[in-house]
Amino acid sequence: xxxxxxxxxxxxxxxxxKGKAEDLVVFDDVFLNIEQGExxxxxxxxxxxxxxxxxxxxGLDEPTSGGVIMDGKEIAGPSLDRGVVFQNYSLLPWLSxxxxxxxxxxxxxxxxxxxxxxxxxxxxxxxxxxxxSMHRKPAQLSGGMRQRVSIARxxxxxxxxxxxxxxxxxxxxxxxGVIQDELIKIWSExxxxxxxxxxxxxxxxxxxxxxxxxxxxxxxxVAESVKVSLPRPRERAQIxxxxxxxxxxxxxxxxxxxxxxxxxxxxxxxRQHPENIDPLAExxxxxxxxxxARAKSDRPLRSVS
Ligand SMILES: Nc1ncnc2c1ncn2[C@@H]1O[C@H](COP(=O)(O)OP(=O)(O)O)[C@@H](O)[C@H]1O
Ligand SMILES: [Mg+2]
Numbered sequence: 001x002x003x004x005x006x007x008x009x010x011x012x013x014x015x016x017x018k019g020k021a022e023d024l025v026v027f028d029d030v031f032l033n034i035e036q037g038e039x040x041x042x043x044x045x046x047x048x049x050x051x052x053x054x055x056x057x058x059g060l061d062e063p064t065s066g067g068v069i070m071d072g073k074e075i076a077g078p079s080l081d082r083g084v085v086f087q088n089y090s091l092l093p094w095l096s097x098x099x100x101x102x103x104x105x106x107x108x109x110x111x112x113x114x115x116x117x118x119x120x121x122x123x124x125x126x127x128x129x130x131x132x133s134m135h136r137k138p139a140q141l142s143g144g145m146r147q148r149v150s151i152a153r154x155x156x157x158x159x160x161x162x163x164x165x166x167x168x169x170x171x172x173x174x175x176x177g178v179i180q181d182e183l184i185k186i187w188s189e190x191x192x193x194x195x196x197x198x199x200x201x202x203x204x205x206x207x208x209x210x211x212x213x214x215x216x217x218x219x220x221x222v223a224e225s226v227k228v229s230l231p232r233p234r235e236r237a238q239i240x241x242x243x244x245x246x247x248x249x250x251x252x253x254x255x256x257x258x259x260x261x262x263x264x265x266x267x268x269x270x271r272q273h274p275e276n277i278d279p280l281a282e283x284x285x286x287x288x289x290x291x292x293a294r295a296k297s298d299r300p301l302r303s304v305s
Contacts, residue, residue: 003072005036005193006057006161010066013052026052027220029066031272032212036160039187039194041204042222043252044214045260050197051087054163057195058084070161080108083159085167089146091138097149098134101125101156108157124156125149127182129175144171151179155186162187164196168203177236180207184233201252205245206234212274213255216264223263226251227278244280251279 011030014023026049034040042050055061057068059078068075070082083104091100101121109117125134128148138146147170154162168176184207187194198204204211205228213224230242239245 003069004033005038005071006032006034006195007069008032008034008053008057008066009069011053011056011063011068012065013049013056013061014064025219026217027214029272030222032222032225032274034193034195036193037191039196039207039209040212041196041198041208041210042212042214043198043201043204043256044220045216045256048214048217048220048260050214051165054084054165054195054197057161058082058163060084080157081159082161082163083154083157084163085147085150085154085165087166087169089138089143089150089170091146091149091153093138096135096137097125097130097141097145097152098122100138100149101153104153104157121152121156124152127155127186128152128179144175147171148175148179151183155183158190158192160193162192162194162196164194166197166199168198168200176203180236183207188232201249201256204228204252205230205248206236206239211252213252213260215266216260219265221267222274223259224255225274225276227276227280229278229280247279251277 008030012028013026015026017024030053042053044050052061056063057075059075059082075082091097092103095103098118098121101124102117105117105121106112112120122131122134125131128151130145130148130152133141133145138149141149147167151167154164168179171179180203183194186192194207196207208228211226211228212222213226214220215223226248228248230239230244230248
């Protein structure tokens with residue numbers, strides 16, 4: 001069997017809790033595989049450890065135990081192979097938007113001429129709609145515009161793995177739609193692998209091949225890996241008409257409303273990996289929007305593949 005592009009193996013994060021005998025176990029023994037070119041979203045309630053996982057993938061945080069292998073090499077520290085967009089845009093305040101992007105591009109391709117670096121950087125700023133504001137410094141940009149600069153910077157360096165921590169949260173709905181479309185365009189042309197945290201189930205269905213669902217913390221885990229087998233290209237106005245759309249959406253919402261809490265603190269039945277679920281491969285009977293809680297052995301809403 002060939003090794004997956006990204007393999008998360010037994011990842012555990014604990015913090016020693018002040019004044020308490022026991023550590024805070026954020027998540028414990030998380031195993032996940034991500035294939036090259038996959039677009040994966042992760043959803044879970046606040047505090048379950050999504051950003052911690054993403055920061056470990058970025059090499060900016062260390063697990064208490066376990067590790068991550070990318071492309072056959074263990075992740076140890078940050079690398080230009082992994083680009084990050086944080087929830088709170090992180091730009092160098094003394095540089096203009098363009099210089100911020102150039103900074104990343106120069107580091108990535110040190111042998112490029114000045115002209116080529118600038119042309120490439122401008123292209124990505126134009127792509128996120130900042131062509132007219134690229135000489136402004138972060139303090140002269142709105143929150144949404146700053147976030148677009150960090151998105152442009154991450155995209156421009158064309159990392160093998162793009163790590164996005166709720167990147168569109170600060171954007172208005174219209175801009176978010178435009179940037180989501182750009183992200184999909186870049187991703188489908190570049191074969192980059194994307195790992196993205198979002199709290200928006202509709203955004204996840206529009207973008208992802210697979211949606212990982214985390215239970216509530218502490219002792220959180222990735223309980224389910226939900227396949228989004230809606231055909232691509234997906235148009236936001238059209239996919240909501242697809243008969244499978246609400247099956248997937250109901251499954252996700254039901255997890256967030258009920259199962260994320262019910263399953264909190266429990267273990268995966270296969271200790272190592274989340275349960276694989278394809279809501280569209282299930283029986284054609286309509287899925288009730290709010291099914292009664294069922295015993296673990298009696299779960300017709302899930303298919304294990
Ligand atoms: N430095 C730290 N010390 C103690 N607890 C922390 C620290 N950093 C994060 N945590 C805790 O880890 C948990 C997961 O945080 P985080 O990964 O930011 O969650 P999410 O992104 O899912 O909202 C939270 O309960 C948070 O309070
Ligand atoms: Mg977070």
